[in-house]
Amino acid sequence: MILGRLKSLMQRLTDSTVFADVLAPVERALSRVRTAPAIGRTLNMADFIALGVLRHLQGMMTLREQVQGLWHLEANAEARLPLARSTWSDALASGARGAVLEGVVAALLEDAKPILPDRLAGIPGLGTRPVRATDGTYLLESAHYRRCTPREGGQDNPKGHAALPFFNLRLGVAEAVHIETRSRHEVRMLRDYDQQPRALTRERGVLWLVDRAFIDAAFWDKKKRGLGSTMITRMKSGLRVDSTEEIPVTDDPYNEGVVADLRITLSSSREPWRLVTFRTRRGRTVAFLTNDFSLLPGVVAFLYSRRWDEEKCFDTWKNDFAQAKAWGKRLTAIENQMRLVLITHLLLAMAVPTLLDETVRDEKALRKQDQRQRAEPDAPDGTDRPDWAARLFRHTSKISRQVLRFFKHSFLAPASPALYERHLRPMLLHYLRLGPDTVGTKPRPAGYVRLLWRAS
Incomplete structure (x- = not known):
């Protein structure tokens, strides 16, 4: 009876709906991933991923909230829920499911490469080289997790569960x-991750953009010698420099704002390093540390600024996907939760260009970017980017909140090209107006969007 009702519920969620269109790449990805026979006797992998994506999409903080929401979706709801919370919790803490989720993430990334634009195309000296960023972020523990910090005699982090995401700057x-x-x-977390056989830090030729907390000269020297991978970070004031040698700065438009370029030796390294001093349009002086000597100094400064894309990703996860708190208390459950948020972000990133049958840009966000670039350097809403870099910011760093609202409130709507053209495209072009023929009209109230799909 329970399985029948669960099947009926999933049928309603994925029967020619907007949600089904968003999830379509998952079915293709699962077909390329080996699944253990014992997985999914009650909750199969496709439904498990669908419910995880839906929870992120709706920004639900607690499992109770989602289960009750699903209960009310049933046309003839009985006393018992279609899915017990314990069933979902057990599935979330499954290592076997985690292995499948890893495979799905890898398959979706391959599918995303021909769909998503290359955000770093055209940067001199970079070519097709992989560019990644990493930085730490934290999740609050679940209500069932009892923290015991080192001060209390335990090992738990006082800030919460630490997450170290690895962000592809080219795909966003x-x-x-x-x-x-x-x-x-x-740094210890990065070294621990590097021990994993399929760690991204083991890939050759990667350019890494990292925070000052990740300055570990021995680690990055080894990566450069063995893999040809280099890094860019902000200079740390406490880092000891033994000697400096000036590198001539070429007269190149891409070096606009470069004050100095130095070859340096560090007390903590036997290899040469590089110190680039850069003055922004707004008069701030910033020093960058790198062991990459192949890039123009102005490009070094520009690339480090693209770390902001990762911060925008964190903003989406925590404020829109309700990812600020762990869903379970076991390490495996937290890891699977993070794999599900990776899948959700990938699906939404691919959804807009796929559903609209072309690469559509967030024109509203781009107009704001252009206004900030045209502002005087001392204007409060100006930008620090050099003028040559403005043309490279043609793709927004963050999934538009208006787009997220469309998928959040219209996930049960019958899918059709007309729906996407009439209601999704205008959110990218004219915010909450109904379409290109209504430019200049008064925006509709936010609550109106929730009812759009019903009229379609």
């Missing part, structure tokens, strides 16, 4: 996440 999406519940420094 995160590719992997390393989770740590113990109280450990970011």
Whole structure:
């Protein structure tokens, strides 16, 4: 009886709906991933991923909220719920399911490459080289997790569960996440992750953009010698420099704002490093540390600024996907939760260009970017980007909140090209207006969007 009702519920969620269109790449990805026979006797992998994506999409903080919401979706709801909370919790904490989720993330990334634009195309000296960023973020523990910090005699991190996402700057999406519940420094977390056989830090020729907390000269020297991978970060004031040698700065438009370029030696390294000093349009002086000597100094400064894309990703996860708190208390459950958020972000990133049958840009966000670029350097809403870099910011760093609202409130709507053309495209072009023929009219109230799909 329960299985029948669960099947009926999933049929309603995925029968020619907007949600089904969003989930379509998952079915293709699962067909390329080996699944253990014992997985999914009650809740199969397709439904497990669908419910996880839906929870992120709706921004539901608690499992109780989602289960009750699903209960009310049934036309003839009985006393018992279609899915017990314990069933979902057990599935979330399954290592076997985690292996399948990893495979799905990898398959979706391959599918996303021909769909998503290359955000770093045209940067001199970079070519097709992989560019990734990483930085730490934290999740609050679940209500069932009892923290015991080192001060209390335990090993738990006082800030919460630490997550170390690895962000692909070319595609604008995160590719992997390393989770740590113990109280450990970011560099130790990076070294732990590097021990995994399929760690992204083992890939050749990657340019890494990292925070100052990840300055570990021995680690990055080894990566450069063995893999040809280099890094860019902000200079740390406490880092000891033994000697400096000036590198001539070429007269190149891409070097606009460069004050100095130095070859330096660090007390903590036997290899040469580089210190680039840059003055922004607004008069701030910033120093960048790198072991990459192949890039123009102005490009070094520009690339580090693209780390902001990762911060925008964190903003989407925490404020829109309700990812600020762990769903379970076991490490495996937290890891699977993060894999599900990777899948959700990938699906939404692919959904807009796929459903609208072309690469559509968020014109509203781009207009704001252009206004900030045209502002005087001392204007409060100006930008620090050099003028040559403005043309490279043609793709927004964040999934538009208006787009997220469309999928959040219209996930049960009957899918059709007309629906996407009439209600999704205008959100990218004219915010909450109904379409190109209504430019200049008064925006509709936000609550109106929730009812749009019913009229379609």
